[in-house]
Amino acid sequence: METFERARLDAYFARIATQFDPGEQTASFLITHLLAERPAFVRAVAAMTRLTAVLPKPKSIHPAAKREVEQAVPVDTLTRELFTDDDTALDYLESRAAGGTVSLLDVGGYFAPTLAEVHSRFTGRLTGVIEDTENGHRRYEDLDKRPWPPSSPVASCASRDARPPAPPPSSMPSSPSITPAHMQGGRAPLA
Numbered sequence: 001m002e003t004f005e006r007a008r009l010d011a012y013f014a015r016i017a018t019q020f021d022p023g024e025q026t027a028s029f030l031i032t033h034l035l036a037e038r039p040a041f042v043r044a045v046a047a048m049t050r051l052t053a054v055l056p057k058p059k060s061i062h063p064a065a066k067r068e069v070e071q072a073v074p075v076d077t078l079t080r081e082l083f084t085d086d087d088t089a090l091d092y093l094e095s096r097a098a099g100g101t102v103s104l105l106d107v108g109g110y111f112a113p114t115l116a117e118v119h120s121r122f123t124g125r126l127t128g129v130i131e132d133t134e135n136g137h138r139r140y141e142d143l144d145k146r147p148w149p150p151s152s153p154v155a156s157c158a159s160r161d162a163r164p165p166a167p168p169p170s171s172m173p174s175s176p177s178i179t180p181a182h183m184q185g186g187r188a189p190l191a
Contacts, residue, residue, distance in 0.1 A: 001036045009037055013044035020048070026127055027052045027097040030105045031078060033060035039068045046073060049103060052096045055082075057107060078110065089114035090121055100124040106131045109139025119147040 028049035032038060034056035045051050054069055055078035069075055074096075083089045089111075093102065102122070104111050106129055111118075119126050128148055131137050140146060 005037070006040065009040035010043065013040045014047070017044045017047040022048055025050050026101045026103045027124075028103045028105055029053050029055065029093070029096070031055045031057065031107050031110050032105070033057050033107065034062060034065050034069065034075075035060060036062045036065055038062070038065050042069050042073065045105065050100075052102070055110075080110070083110050084113045086114045086117040086121075090118050093118060093122060098123050101127055103127050104129045106136055107133055109133075109136035112136070112139040112143060115140075116143065116145040116147060 026049055028045060028051050030042065030045050030051060030053070032041070032054065034054070042051070042054055051073045053074045053076045055076050056066065058078060066075060076092075081088070082092060102124055104126065106112075109131065111129055115129070126147065129140065131140060
């Protein structure tokens with residue numbers, strides 16, 4: 001990425017973090033594509049939460065982006081198995097955020113298989129899941145027990161009757177994020 005593109009993305013996500021300040025920060029776990037432009041997004045998440053760990057999707061890791069993110073926040077290895085066994089998932093979350101208030105930011109429904117059990121046994125408090133993909137929403141919709149429905153960035157913005165600033169045209173993120181185009185075609189939170 002060119003330096004000017006990086007600066008534009010940083011400015012865009014800084015505006016998002018300022019406009020949608022949550023007030024109280026929770027700890028967060030972020031599953032994301034760790035592509036070349038993603039460090040700006042990770043910095044915004046870290047500005048809005050106490051980012052506990054980034055878990056990059058295994059098939060979309062840009063080495064330079066990973067190195068950059070690792071300098072600011074722990075980057076852990078993500079596998080489907082990590083969140084398919086209740087005890088393994090609980091041990092992982094407890095090792096990073098025992099007793100804390102935690103938000104889960106997901107791309108692809110990774111947290112879904114163990115969500116109900118982890119929610120009932122976690123020593124802290126899980127406040128919710130933000131899921132960014134249609135496929136991930138389906139994984140949560142298919143659960144028999146959900147402590148709460150996952151929300152999407154689109155639905156969150158729409159429900160607050162607010163619109164984030166448009167990203168710079170030359171540096172549109174390559175994977176879904178909060179953008180006006182997504183809000184126009186967005187879907188309601190799961191019920």
